[in-house]
Amino acid sequence: WRSASKNSNLLPLPPGPRLLPFVGNAFDIDVSRPWLTYTHWKEKHGDIVYSRVLGQHIIIINSIEVARELLDRRSAIYSDRPFIQANEEFGTSFNTAYLPYGETLRIHRKLFHQTFGAEASAEYRDLYFRRAYELVIDLINVPHKLEKHLELYSGSLIITAIYGYETPPGADGDPLINRTREATEIAKRVLAPERAALLMAFPFLGHLPSWFPGASDRRLAPYCRKLVRQMLDEPFEIGKAKMTMTDDGRPPSIVAKFLDAGDTSPAQEEFMKGVAVSGFVGGTETTASTLHSFMLAMLLHPEVQSRALAEVNVVCGDNLPSFEHRPSLPYIEAICREVLRWQPIVPLGWPPCSGYLIDLLMLKKGLPHRTSQDDVYQGYFIPKGSMVLVNEWAISRDESFYPDASRFDPERHLTAEGKLKDDPLAGHFAFGYGRRICPGRHFAELSLWAAMVSILSTVRITKAKDLEGNNIPVIPEYTAGLAMQPKPFACAITSVNSRREEYMRAAPRAD
Numbered sequence: 001w002r003s004a005s006k007n008s009n010l011l012p013l014p015p016g017p018r019l020l021p022f023v024g025n026a027f028d029i030d031v032s033r034p035w036l037t038y039t040h041w042k043e044k045h046g047d048i049v050y051s052r053v054l055g056q057h058i059i060i061i062n063s064i065e066v067a068r069e070l071l072d073r074r075s076a077i078y079s080d081r082p083f084i085q086a087n088e089e090f091g092t093s094f095n096t097a098y099l100p101y102g103e104t105l106r107i108h109r110k111l112f113h114q115t116f117g118a119e120a121s122a123e124y125r126d127l128y129f130r131r132a133y134e135l136v137i138d139l140i141n142v143p144h145k146l147e148k149h150l151e152l153y154s155g156s157l158i159i160t161a162i163y164g165y166e167t168p169p170g171a172d173g174d175p176l177i178n179r180t181r182e183a184t185e186i187a188k189r190v191l192a193p194e195r196a197a198l199l200m201a202f203p204f205l206g207h208l209p210s211w212f213p214g215a216s217d218r219r220l221a222p223y224c225r226k227l228v229r230q231m232l233d234e235p236f237e238i239g240k241a242k243m244t245m246t247d248d249g250r251p252p253s254i255v256a257k258f259l260d261a262g263d264t265s266p267a268q269e270e271f272m273k274g275v276a277v278s279g280f281v282g283g284t285e286t287t288a289s290t291l292h293s294f295m296l297a298m299l300l301h302p303e304v305q306s307r308a309l310a311e312v313n314v315v316c317g318d319n320l321p322s323f324e325h326r327p328s329l330p331y332i333e334a335i336c337r338e339v340l341r342w343q344p345i346v347p348l349g350w351p352p353c354s355g356y357l358i359d360l361l362m363l364k365k366g367l368p369h370r371t372s373q374d375d376v377y378q379g380y381f382i383p384k385g386s387m388v389l390v391n392e393w394a395i396s397r398d399e400s401f402y403p404d405a406s407r408f409d410p411e412r413h414l415t416a417e418g419k420l421k422d423d424p425l426a427g428h429f430a431f432g433y434g435r436r437i438c439p440g441r442h443f444a445e446l447s448l449w450a451a452m453v454s455i456l457s458t459v460r461i462t463k464a465k466d467l468e469g470n471n472i473p474v475i476p477e478y479t480a481g482l483a484m485q486p487k488p489f490a491c492a493i494t495s496v497n498s499r500r501e502e503y504m505r506a507a508p509r510a511d
């Protein structure tokens with residue numbers, strides 16, 4: 001049971017839990033929080049674990065060293081993705097995230113680099129803050145719609161940057177956001193775990209027999225394909241029509257920049273459309289979930305808020321903080337790092353990415369990398385076609401790096417002199433590895449920082465009160481649903497600096 005068919009050297013597979021005939025470990029995994037099962041396996045079997053579900057080889061990486069060695073250094077072997085038939089049926093195979101390792105992926109990643117790379121992302125510095133001010137004002141005005149405000153912040157930022165148009169206030173009215181939601185809902189229904197698992201185990205079935213639970217949803221496929229086509233075409237046309245340069249001579253959007261650069265053949269345009277929508281679906285929920293987690297951490301830790309505000313006040317006086325202040329605000333930086341570490345919103349190294357395939361093969365929150373050829377690591381055989389998951393949860397809980405790891409403690413990222421530590425793991429929990437590392441990470445980091453510093457400098461998040469004036473207790477719980485994000489919690493949000501609030505209110509808003 002523990003050998004793989006093409007293992008000519010008869011090397012052992014990595015250690016792992018006992019496999020049952022046929023189903024392998026299908027029944028061993030906590031399907032709502034599989035990373036906890038994998039972390040338990042780490043304790044027993046170590047940093048690299050072999051498992052099998054319905055004949056599919058699964059390699060679970062539980063340490064940063066193994067992740068770097070395999071996914072970073074050997075990325076030519078470890079950068080494929082599993083093929084999903086349903087993506088073809090439902091028109092979602094354009095998404096960068098699902099592309100196999102090959103030429104189309106290379107083109108997409110190049111476009112991503114040009115449009116969301118470090119330099120390109122920095123060009124949107126004014127936009128992040130403009131949106132962040134709107135976010136703060138919305139939080140003060142209507143604190144109970146916290147989640148909605150965070151989703152609007154992250155979604156509208158990406159839409160404005162990509163297509164150059166302003167989403168109307170209250171994302172409900174935006175056609176792109178609405179269509180994305182609708183397509184996502186269909187995909188979630190269709191790609192229920194049992195269906196995806198069966199297709200993965202028996203790809204020769206191609207299409208599921210009509211008696212199979214959920215198979216009747218296939219009738220939605222043509223409609224979903226139509227929605228996806230609209231998502232690809234319509235906002236792109238808006239971006240195309242909005243080519244007027246900004247006052248400082250920059251293209252008004254990523255699409256405009258692409259068109260301005262020259263090669264606009266239909267094929268190239270189709271790639272750009274795919275990149276734009278992949279960026280939107282890959283970046284919205286991830287950024288919003290991270291900020292939601294940040295708000296929860298602040299609510300639970302008033303002392304962290306006080307120290308952050310004091311740091312901003314010393315550095316900025318009553319002015320609004322900006323990216324120029326960033327190097328002088330190490331504590332704020334430490335908060336950002338700790339938010340990403342404390343509750344990695346992609347605990348198995350994969351973003352919710354609009355909800356597709358999350359339950360795939362019972363590997364919730366873990367659409368993995370896939371090996372494109374056989375490999376050997378430390379005497380273990382890694383078969384071609386293995387799914388490879390990084391258990392970021394286990395890495396974030398590694399006590400040798402992070403003593404008392406489940407505690408939220410920004411100070412762990414600072415030296416005794418209050419400077420930022422040179423942390424080799426910083427950023428890794430959030431953004432993945434190798435040639436599939438998140439191409440939106442620069443954009444994401446800047447937008448997270450702008451939102452966090454704007455919130456910390458201007459408002460205070462406290463417990464909400466009930467009708468008798470008692471604090472409503474906060475139970476920090478996370479959803480086991482699509483994205484790892486906090487379950488809704490009540491909080492009060494009040495301004496702590498009227499000057500900054502005034503500046504923010506006076507800043508131009510989208511209309």
Ligand code: HEM
Nearest residue numbers: 096097279282283286287349351431432433436438440444
């Ligand atoms: C806090 C925000 C974000 C987090 C935590 C996050 C996390 C991730 C992770 C873990 C991966 C998988 C990496 C791997 O397979 O090794 C990924 C991939 C991806 N992300 Fe992000 N992401 C965020 C924001 C964004 C943004 C803003 C964009 C676009 C502007 C974006 C676009 C993508 C795309 C297109 C992929 C697929 C890349 C590929 O398969 O080659 N993400 N992201």
